[in-house]
Amino acid sequence: MEDATRSECLFELSDDFGHLLNVQSFSDINIKCGGITIPSHKSILSARSSVFATMIHNKQMREGIEHEMDIFDTDISVLKIMLLHMYTGKLAIRLFLRHWMSWLPQISTSCLA
Numbered sequence: 001m002e003d004a005t006r007s008e009c010l011f012e013l014s015d016d017f018g019h020l021l022n023v024q025s026f027s028d029i030n031i032k033c034g035g036i037t038i039p040s041h042k043s044i045l046s047a048r049s050s051v052f053a054t055m056i057h058n059k060q061m062r063e064g065i066e067h068e069m070d071i072f073d074t075d076i077s078v079l080k081i082m083l084l085h086m087y088t089g090k091l092a093i094r095l096f097l098r099h100w101m102s103w104l105p106q107i108s109t110s111c112l113a
Contacts, residue, residue, distance in 0.1 A: 017044070018088040029056065029067045031083070034076040038083065042067075048086040 020026065020041060027039030046053035055063040063069045071079055085091055 014088040014090060018084065018090075020044070021083060021087055029063070029069060031069045031071060031079070033071040033074065033079045036076050038079070040083065044087055 021038070024039040027041055029040050029042050029045070031038045031040050042056050046056055052069075055061050055069065058064045074082075081091075
């Protein structure tokens, strides 16, 4: 496959996964932050973050039992940027809170520079 065609396919795949953030009917976990609820997908969150995977799949943690996750230590706009990255691999802005780096190890300091 040519590099240009492969890139186009990856961009399309990335966009398709990004659209999942707007499709509530297929979501299976709710993330709550700042009074806003964002329907999300356990499989994507788990695949992209070992921290989320542990929280979601541990039946002794509230997130694993109630299928809800409360995020208290960030602003909703930052959470939406993080979720967009998790779903699409894209960084919406270059400035990203360093706090999230422990949750998403694939984001290195070189990505934030």
